[in-house]
Amino acid sequence: MEKLINDIQILDGTEAEACETVRVSKKTNTGKDRKLYIESYGCQMNFSDSEIVSSIMSENGFDTTSDFEDADVIFLNTCSIREKAEQTVRMRLSQFNGAKRKKPELMIGVLGCMAERLKTKLLEEEKIVDLVVGPDAYRDLPNLVSEVDEGQKAVNTFLSREETYADITPVRLNSNGVTAFISIMRGCDNMCSFCVVPFTRGRERSRDPYSIVKEAQDLFNKGYREVTLLGQNVDSYKWSPEVNNKARLERSEVSEIVNFANLLEMVAKVHPDLRVRFSTSHPKDITDEVLHTMKKYENICKCIHLPVQSGNTRVLELMNRTYTRDWYINRVDAIRSILGEDCGITSDMITGFCTETEEEHKDTLTLMDYVKYDFSYMFFYSERPGTLAEKKYKDDIPLDVKKRRLSEVIAKQKETSLVRNKRDIGKVHKVLIEGRSKKSAEQLQGRNTANKVVIFDNEGQQKGQYVNVLVDDCSAGTLFGKITERENDL
Ligand code: SAM
Ligand code: SF4
Numbered sequence: 406m407e408k409l410i411n412d413i414q415i416l417d418g419t420e421a422e423a424c425e426t427v428r429v430s431k432k433t434n435t436g437k438d439r440k441l442y443i444e445s446y447g448c449q450m451n452f453s454d455s456e457i458v459s460s461i462m463s464e465n466g467f468d469t470t471s472d473f474e475d476a477d478v479i480f481l482n483t484c485s486i487r488e489k490a491e492q493t494v495r496m497r498l499s500q501f502n503g504a505k506r507k508k509p510e511l512m513i514g515v516l517g518c519m520a521e522r523l524k525t526k527l528l529e530e531e532k533i534v535d536l537v538v539g540p541d542a543y544r545d546l547p548n549l550v551s552e553v554d555e556g557q558k559a560v561n562t563f564l565s566r567e568e569t570y571a572d573i574t575p576v577r578l579n580s581n582g583v584t585a586f587i588s589i590m591r592g593c594d595n596m597c598s599f600c601v602v603p604f605t606r607g608r609e610r611s612r613d614p615y616s617i618v619k620e621a622q623d624l625f626n627k628g629y630r631e632v633t634l635l636g637q638n639v640d641s642y643k644w645s646p647e648v649n650n651k652a653r654l655e656r657s658e659v660s661e662i663v664n665f666a667n668l669l670e671m672v673a674k675v676h677p678d679l680r681v682r683f684s685t686s687h688p689k690d691i692t693d694e695v696l697h698t699m700k701k702y703e704n705i706c707k708c709i710h711l712p713v714q715s716g717n718t719r720v721l722e723l724m725n726r727t728y729t730r731d732w733y734i735n736r737v738d739a740i741r742s743i744l745g746e747d748c749g750i751t752s753d754m755i756t757g758f759c760t761e762t763e764e765e766h767k768d769t770l771t772l773m774d775y776v777k778y779d780f781s782y783m784f785f786y787s788e789r790p791g792t793l794a795e796k797k798y799k800d801d802i803p804l805d806v807k808k809r810r811l812s813e814v815i816a817k818q819k820e821t822s823l824v825r826n827k828r829d830i831g832k833v834h835k836v837l838i839e840g841r842s843k844k845s846a847e848q849l850q851g852r853n854t855a856n857k858v859v860i861f862d863n864e865g866q867q868k869g870q871y872v873n874v875l876v877d878d879c880s881a882g883t884l885f886g887k888i889t890e891r892e893n894d895l
Pocket of ligand 2: 593594595596597600601602603637638687
């Protein structure tokens with residue numbers, strides 16, 4: 406994996422701090438005829454989609470492999486969020502030329518956001534590609550694969566207003582057997598001016614809550630002890646039996662509405678030993694009802710990913726985030742007053758957005774001082790074709806300024822992460838064990854409710870168990886401690 410990351414030069418300089426990740430399918434051997442290799446880029450939604458793709462392919466004669474040289478079919482499930490993400494995929498495609506020369510029948514498909522954005526253009530630009538499939542067309546994969554088997558190129562980039570893949574049980578690809586992700590909605594109806602997602606993932610729709618609860622229950626029965634509910638904007642989750650498309654639902658008379666707070670409660674009730682997390686929350690939509698539901702259930706983890714993007718109201722307006730700095734601060738104050746000082750708050754930040762001045766950049770730094778985020782994903786602005794910002798504003802901040810501002814934001818985050826972690830010293834944390842520590846076989850690692858990694862000596866415990874750990878040391882990224890008989894005091 407390390408080698409793969411180096412090969413495709415995914416990590417360089419400041420972006421190494423960001424969430425550029427690549428995941429590779431694991432080997433399954435259930436005696437199927439053909440082998441599928443999937444490499445997934447970008448966000449957790451994409452990783453979850455690859456699990457849906459694997460499930461559909463498995464029903465149609467494919468086991469997965471972790472070695473592309475063994476594969477009959479290679480899929481790259483791609484991300485378009487920043488230019489770098491797309492360059493990475495193009496570079497990776499060129500590396501498959503050798504494999505295709507050796508095995509001309511090898512099928513190569515591009516899935517996900519880049520497929521949706523570029524459509525047939527991708528076939529023209531990347532001759533090695535046989536198959537282009539957008540995020541709402543995965544049910545069509547068996548037909549598309551057959552078309553390629555018959556010697557044609559195949560494309561389906563139809564965006565659906567209803568598809569949620571609710572009935573498909575994902576094949577867990579990178580699972581530790583303890584924590585899993587459940588997709589609860591698709592698409593996004595917000596139009597943040599910098600963002601390509603509304604164009605690549607279509608309109609917002611919510612998945613049937615009963616299928617979500619069933620998936621959580623199945624995972625619990627299989628030994629999983631934590632689920633993360635996933636969506637681009639989970640707080641705007643809204644489902645009715647008649648319509649699941651958010652825009653249509655808001656115009657219709659329906660018999661019942663399940664909102665995000667209701668859904669959280671339904672999943673929390675699956676079992677007190679099943680932890681529930683969720684991501685991503687949008688500052689304009691997160692309600693006190695959600696915060697009170699979090700407080701009511703011990704197993705709903707006290708951590709909120711609440712991306713601010715910028716700490717300056719004028720820049721937020723240009724970004725079309727539809728909230729101000731004061732609104733954001735009000736939401737943070739509500740979190741602190743309802744859930745307390747220990748609730749984790751994490752963020753995403755973009756530096757050097759169009760016309761951002763030095764003073765406005767400093768507003769992001771002062772907001773970070775106010776909130777004291779536990780962790781952030783930090784990026785410099787990358788103009789994306791077709792977005793509102795590309796059409797309306799000049800990308801006028803020089804790259805070196807964007808990068809310098811990013812490094813200041815990263816330095817500030819390191820500072821606040823350390824301050825936040827130091828608060829945890831001397832306290833007892835309830836930790837769900839996820840497995841052995843990466844650095845030492847004698848140590849275990851897990852997470853506390855605020856999603857912080859905690860490392861401690863193995864005293865014979867197993868992954869999937871809860872333990873109380875007295876934290877006695879920390880770095881900016883990790884807590885260290887010892888198992889204790891004391892009750893957790895968070
Ligand atoms: N839906 C989530 C939200 O609104 O917070 C985030 C989704 S996006 C996949 C993840 C993050 O990528 C965003 O929060 C933003 O910080 C970053 N991002 C999106 N478009 C970007 C762009 N054009 N340049 C740099 N960063 C970008
Ligand atoms: Fe993109 Fe904004 Fe939707 Fe997040 S909320 S996916 S940043 S448009």
